[in-house]
Amino acid sequence: MQKDSRIYIAGHRGLVGSAIRRRLEASEYSNIITCSSQELDLRDQHAVNRFINNQKPEYVFLAAAKVGGIGANNTYPATFMYDNLAIQTNVINAGKENNVKKLLFMGSSCIYPKFAQQPIKEEYLLTGLLEPTNEPYAIAKISGIKMCEVYNRQYGTNFLAVMPTNLYGINDNFDLSNSHVLPALLRKFHEAKRANLPFVEVWGTGKPRREFLYVDDLADACVFLMENFGWQEIGTHVNIGTGEDITIAELANTVKNIVGYKGDIKFNSSMPDGTPRKQLDVSSINRLGWKATTPLEAGIRQTYEWFISRNDD
Numbered sequence: 260m261q262k263d264s265r266i267y268i269a270g271h272r273g274l275v276g277s278a279i280r281r282r283l284e285a286s287e288y289s290n291i292i293t294c295s296s297q298e299l300d301l302r303d304q305h306a307v308n309r310f311i312n313n314q315k316p317e318y319v320f321l322a323a324a325k326v327g328g329i330g331a332n333n334t335y336p337a338t339f340m341y342d343n344l345a346i347q348t349n350v351i352n353a354g355k356e357n358n359v360k361k362l363l364f365m366g367s368s369c370i371y372p373k374f375a376q377q378p379i380k381e382e383y384l385l386t387g388l389l390e391p392t393n394e395p396y397a398i399a400k401i402s403g404i405k406m407c408e409v410y411n412r413q414y415g416t417n418f419l420a421v422m423p424t425n426l427y428g429i430n431d432n433f434d435l436s437n438s439h440v441l442p443a444l445l446r447k448f449h450e451a452k453r454a455n456l457p458f459v460e461v462w463g464t465g466k467p468r469r470e471f472l473y474v475d476d477l478a479d480a481c482v483f484l485m486e487n488f489g490w491q492e493i494g495t496h497v498n499i500g501t502g503e504d505i506t507i508a509e510l511a512n513t514v515k516n517i518v519g520y521k522g523d524i525k526f527n528s529s530m531p532d533g534t535p536r537k538q539l540d541v542s543s544i545n546r547l548g549w550k551a552t553t554p555l556e557a558g559i560r561q562t563y564e565w566f567i568s569r570n571d572d
């Protein structure tokens with residue numbers, strides 16, 4: 260990518276898209292194209308074709324998607340499947356039609372089988388059954404990986420697919436009904452501390468393990484890949500994470516300490532646990548020369564500071 264290349268970030272207001280924008284601007288990329296969902300509904304094929312044809316981006320970061328935690332995925336499976344299939348199909352195909360030089364598709368670690376051997380290598384894709392709470396979303400994401408792969412094979416495109424682990428950071432979604440666990444816990448402990456509540460409810464048993472990556476690290480990895488590699492060097496898809504995981508109970512205690520809450524934690528085992536574990540094998544991206552740098556506690560502190568700056572009077 261040249262500093263004046265036309266770079267479209269789909270989903271620039273979200274957690275990932277906004278981090279990619281920060282990362283590109285920090286490196287003085289000067290020609291960044293953005294458009295909100297209100298101006299352009301990426302599920303609308305004709306609108307997407309018109310937009311890409313008018314804007315003629317050379318590079319595309321596809322970070323627009325219907326995204327949510329275990330609760331949202333479980334409650335709105337049809338929306339997660341339809342929106343994601345439509346958004347990615349439209350953007351990937353319009354990218355090919357308009358000779359986009361490189362496109363980066365954002366998958367997710369939930370594409371791997373529920374009981375995959377740990378840590379999860381890229382080659383474990385499609386070797387077993389998926390976790391039911393996010394099967395529709397995962398199937399949409401797997402279709403995105405395969406679409407990049409077959410477009411590269413048949414049309415000679417250069418579309419990369421990355422599989423990030425669970426993410427968190429600035430511009431995350433803190434809505435308790437549809438967010439992921441980390442922002443949900445930050446908000447729950449913060450509000451319980453302010454209201455002096457005796458306990459905080461944590462969903463599930465606390466036993467599942469999750470790997471958390473600070474979103475600025477993810478953005479750094481995405482730009483690193485787009486700057487330096489093509490799909491043939493990366494393969495059909497590449498994992499992005501820290502390679503380390505913790506239990507939800509450990510995460511809850513860490514967040515509790517960072518927030519400074521003194522009450523108790525109560526696990527609500529009537530809520531779903533989801534996948535027992537999804538620790539990524541990140542040796543492929545490490546070999547390419549990239550490694551995550553933000554320690555979990557430091558990332559959570561930065562996110563909490565941002566959350567307070569947005570929410571406290």
Ligand SMILES: NC(=O)C1=CN([C@@H]2O[C@H](COP(=O)(O)OP(=O)(O)OC[C@H]3O[C@@H](n4cnc5c(N)ncnc54)[C@H](OP(=O)(O)O)[C@@H]3O)[C@@H](O)[C@H]2O)C=CC1
Nearest residue numbers: 270272273274275295296300301323324326365367425426
């Ligand atoms: N968050 C996580 O833990 C993980 C995320 N990922 C992947 O990273 C990518 C980005 O996720 P994240 O940043 O967390 O999600 P967010 O929900 O924070 O952001 C998603 C963005 O997508 C845009 N969008 C959604 N629907 C449409 C639509 N119909 N038309 C146009 N734009 C739309 C939204 O635009 P607007 O703001 O304008 O409405 C929003 O900015 C996704 O592909 C996700 O699957 C992968 C692994 C983990």
Ligand SMILES: C[C@H]1O[C@H](OP(=O)(O)OP(=O)(O)OC[C@H]2O[C@@H](n3cnc4c(=O)[nH]c(N)nc43)[C@H](O)[C@@H]2O)[C@@H](O)[C@@H](O)C1=O
Nearest residue numbers: 327328329367369393438439440443461462463531532533
């Ligand atoms: C990124 C990823 O995100 C989702 O998968 P998930 O990893 O299961 O996501 P989660 O962050 O929502 O939960 C992680 C764990 O944490 C527990 N948990 C405790 N207390 C709260 C809580 O208050 N909120 C939430 N959301 N979870 C909680 C929860 O019960 C679960 O055991 C999928 O959408 C999937 O498609 C996907 O890609």
